[in-house]
Amino acid sequence: MALKKRTMRKRSQRMAYILLKELKAKAKAMTSTTGYEFETLKITSPKQFIKNVELNRPDKRNAMNTTFWKDIYNCFTKLSDDPDCRVIVLSGAGKMFTAGLDLYENEIFKSLLSSDSQDSSRKSFKILKGIQELQESFNVIEKCPKPVIAAVHNGCIGGGIDMIACCDMRYCTQDAWFQIKEVDIGLAADLGTLQRFPKIIGNDSLYRELAYTGRKFDAEEAKSIGFVSRILPDKNTLLEAAILIAEQIASKSPVAVQGIKVNSVYSRDHGVYQGLEYMATWNSTMLQSEDVGKAVSAAIQKETPVFSKL
Numbered sequence: 063m064a065l066k067k068r069t070m071r072k073r074s075q076r077m078a079y080i081l082l083k084e085l086k087a088k089a090k091a092m093t094s095t096t097g098y099e100f101e102t103l104k105i106t107s108p109k110q111f112i113k114n115v116e117l118n119r120p121d122k123r124n125a126m127n128t129t130f131w132k133d134i135y136n137c138f139t140k141l142s143d144d145p146d147c148r149v150i151v152l153s154g155a156g157k158m159f160t161a162g163l164d165l166y167e168n169e170i171f172k173s174l175l176s177s178d179s180q181d182s183s184r185k186s187f188k189i190l191k192g193i194q195e196l197q198e199s200f201n202v203i204e205k206c207p208k209p210v211i212a213a214v215h216n217g218c219i220g221g222g223i224d225m226i227a228c229c230d231m232r233y234c235t236q237d238a239w240f241q242i243k244e245v246d247i248g249l250a251a252d253l254g255t256l257q258r259f260p261k262i263i264g265n266d267s268l269y270r271e272l273a274y275t276g277r278k279f280d281a282e283e284a285k286s287i288g289f290v291s292r293i294l295p296d297k298n299t300l301l302e303a304a305i306l307i308a309e310q311i312a313s314k315s316p317v318a319v320q321g322i323k324v325n326s327v328y329s330r331d332h333g334v335y336q337g338l339e340y341m342a343t344w345n346s347t348m349l350q351s352e353d354v355g356k357a358v359s360a361a362i363q364k365e366t367p368v369f370s371k372l
């Protein structure tokens with residue numbers, strides 16, 4: 063009898079051990095960042111379904127060098143397909159968010175200066191391809207179906223504006239400042255600022271002033287023109303606020319959330335009736351999702367729904 067009891071105790075201890083191991087493995091998988099190793103970016107998972115992409119060249123003020131363009135492209139391409147990621151927070155390590163284009167180390171400038179060919183058309187084709195590749199490095203942020211929240215502290219310069227204009231939401235610290243600085247290095251911004259920024263702020267006159275002059279604008283002005291939606295006292299509270307909102311979004315149906323993003327981007331670039339047509343087609347499929355039934359019955363029963371991975 064005693065032997066039987068001991069065997070049963072041992073068996074249940076073993077089962078509890080296996081269960082605990084499985085739970086630990088599951089928890090690890092939920093916040094895992096395996097496969098997200100990049101030279102210029104640091105990826106963490108502060109909460110389940112949330113990834114924090116941190117620009118990580120603090121000594122160079124997170125300036126965007128050749129490796130950065132590849133890293134950011136690969137990172138967002140991977141995040142787009144990752145079922146463990148529902149929302150992304152984009153932030154910067156060190157003193158400031160980003161100093162924009164790395165003025166010392168960029169293939170595009172090297173190829174501009176290199177003399178592979180003297181023929182201007184051939185040179186132009188090469189540069190064109192280079193610019194389009196850089197554009198794609200930021201386009202993937204907008205094309206990523208998961209919402210991206212930019213958390214900006216201190217300076218956000220040049221390419222930084224191109225990048226955060228691709229994000230769904232922008233929060234910043236009280237000490238944040240922004241600058242469409244390309245004009246000061248003899249360029250018309252070519253990675254999306256001229257296309258996206260005026261649509262975000264809805265003030266063409268002011269947008270042109272900022273682009274033509276390269277004037278810095280601070281957090282208060284950025285909020286007053288609608289470029290950022292929240293100002294937080296410092297970097298810690300900024301990240302806390304961004305992660306809190308990310309958590310709220312991550313608790314919703316991923317089918318609904320990703321539908322909102324895809325259709326918002328489409329509608330920005332199309333007329334109302336085209337947007338409505340796209341939406342109707344989209345929802346003719348997505349309304350059939352189990353998430354709709356789950357959400358409705360949870361609402362009726364005053365419960366919190368849990369949605370499976372997408």
Ligand SMILES: CC/C=C\C=C\CC(=O)SCCNC(=O)CCNC(=O)[C@H](O)C(C)(C)COP(=O)(O)OP(=O)(O)OC[C@H]1O[C@@H](n2cnc3c(N)ncnc32)[C@H](O)[C@@H]1OP(=O)(O)O
Binds near residue numbers: 217222
């Ligand atoms: C095809 C084109 C595609 C994209 C085009 C994008 C256009 C742009 O992004 S335009 C904007 C370009 N950026 C700038 O003009 C900013 C230049 N930097 C500064 O004005 C200042 O450095 C600062 C960002 C205001 C920061 O000042 P501070 O905090 O005093 O630090 P520093 O001592 O100046 O710099 C520290 C360290 O960082 C390096 N660094 C800063 N900015 C850049 C940069 N843009 N590119 C490369 N490196 C940068 C700086 O050299 C220092 O490095 P050390 O090794 O310590 O010297």
